[in-house]
Amino acid sequence: MNNxxxxxxxxxxxxxxxxxEFxxxxxxxxxxxxLGxxxxxxxxxxxxxxxIGHAAALSSGTAAIHLALKAAGVEKGDYVFCQSLTFSATANPIIYENAVPVFIDSDEKTWNMDPKALEEAFKKYTPKAVIVVHLYGQSADMDRIKEICDKNNTVLIEDAAESLGTTYKGRxxxxxxEYGIYSFNGNKIITTSGGGMLVSNNSEKIKKARFWSTQSRDQARHYEHSDIGYNYRMSNVTAGIGRGQLKILNNRVERKRQIFNTYREELKNIPEITFPNxxxxxxxxxxxxxxxxNGKVTPNELMDELENYNIESRPVWKPMHLQPFFSEYDFVGGGVSEKLFSNGVCLPSDSKMTKSELEKVIKVIKGLYKNV
Incomplete structure (x- = not known):
């Protein structure tokens, strides 16, 4: 057996x-x-x-979210609506700015921010910004979410860390x-080993983000600083990796889609397993x-069985409103994000997976269900 x-x-x-080459x-x-x-x-x-019009290459997707919040004018005491079902990197920059997160539940159709819960939150608070996430590469319902934010004159920030190459109605x-962010962490669809990008059609805000990301050095012969700065700029070496990766992004998207569709087809006869639409x-x-x-096998049992065969898997993100650090902050919605977490497992989706490796994962899953 190949282990x-x-x-x-x-x-x-x-x-x-x-x-x-780069x-x-x-x-x-x-x-x-x-620089370079x-x-x-x-x-x-x-x-x-x-x-989009403009982009700033940064050290991480987290840095990009942080600078998006600064560009949006978020300050101490401001409310920021944030999708609850996400990785903590989405929410942490809200705390960096001493703002107050309000967590929004997910919609079962998209696994992402529920527009109905978002509307309910606007009845309780007046936020400075809204952060929506495109979880696992699945698009949120952007028409409805953008419409709600526009109606309330609130800045919309998209955490697209996991969704580079995903389109919503062709876009x-x-x-x-107003701002979007991408991540190039080692596990993302393309990587620079670590890095991120802030994008916007607002050229002045992107120019300001670049300024902040290089320690806010004013134009002077000596070191002059009239604003707080950060060491957030991407290196010219890692940017070279990113340029090379960008050339094969479409291929990576197609391979990830093949993996998803193979799982869905091969496991369709196990009614206890469901996939996102x-x-x-x-x-x-x-x-x-x-x-x-949704049945006789728990997520932990499935992940343990996969691990027995040296196969990596992972739980779905634990919602932010259930995290110890964020438990004091408000949550708007029902129990959708909690259900998705409690019942969720992420299967291996490595674009380098061979046909035999994918077949092995499927065989292990089928065998587990056959034996329980």
């Missing part, structure tokens, strides 16, 4: 070596610092790919709000394949 580990989602460099250029020209041709070009190429996620308005990148278990 080589099957990963959830690991870095996948191009077969053509595009990344190495990194070599950075070394050959000695542009190793957080690769940084500038990565911003331009990413913005062109998603169809890239991350481009509907790909709604009529979206073309999902299916970064990960999350499932719901």
């Amino acid at each position: 080589e580990r099957i990963f959830l989602s690991s870095p996948h460099m191009s077969d053509e070596g595009f990344e190495q 990194v070599k250029e950075a070394f050959d020209t000695n542009w190793i610092a957080p 041709e690769n940084v500038n070009k990565f911003e331009e190429e990413l913005a062109e790919y998603v169809g 890239q996620t991350g481009t509907f709000g 790909e709604n009529e308005w979206e073309y999902s990148n299916h970064w990960l394949t999350p499932i719901q278990l």
Whole structure:
């Protein structure tokens, strides 16, 4: 038996070596610092790919959310509505700015922010910004969410960390709000090992974000600082990796979709396993394949069984309103996000998975259900 580990989602460099070419250029020209041709070009190429005016390459998706909140004018005591079913990196920057998060439940159709709960939250609070997430590459219902935010004159920020390559009605996620963010962490659909991007059609705000990201150094011969700054700029080396990865993004999206569809087809005869719907308005990148278990096998039992065969899996994100740190903050909605967490497992969705590895995962799952 081949016991080589099957990963959830690991870095996948191009077969053509595009990344190495751009990194070599950075070394050959000695542009190793957080500025240079690769940084500038990565911003331009990413913005062109998603169809937006401007982009700032940063050290992480978290940094991008933080600077989006600053650009939106979020200050101490301001309310920020945030999707509850997400990774903590979505919510943490709200605390960085000493603002107050209010967590919003999910809609079962999208797994993302529930527009009805969002409307209810607006009856209780007047927020400075709303952060919606496109979870696991599945698009939120952006028409309704944007309509609600526009009606209430509230800045919309899209956490598209997991959804680069996903479209909603033919338009890239991350481009509907005033600000969008992407992540290039090691497990994302493309990676720079670590990094992120802030995008917007507002050129002045992106220019300001770049200023903040390089320690807010004013134009002066000496070191002059009239604003608080951060060490958030992406390096020219990692930007080179990103430029290479961007060239094969469409291939990665297609492979992730193949993996999702294979799981769904092969496991369709197990009624206790359900998959998220790909709604009529979206073309999902299916970064990960999350499932719901509604029966005799628990998520922990499935994950333990997969681990017995050296197969990595992961629970669905635990909602923020259930996290110890965030438990004091308000939550608006019902029990959808809690249900998705309690019943959820993310199956291995590594774009490097071979046919035999995918078959192995499916065989283990089928065997578990056959034996219980």
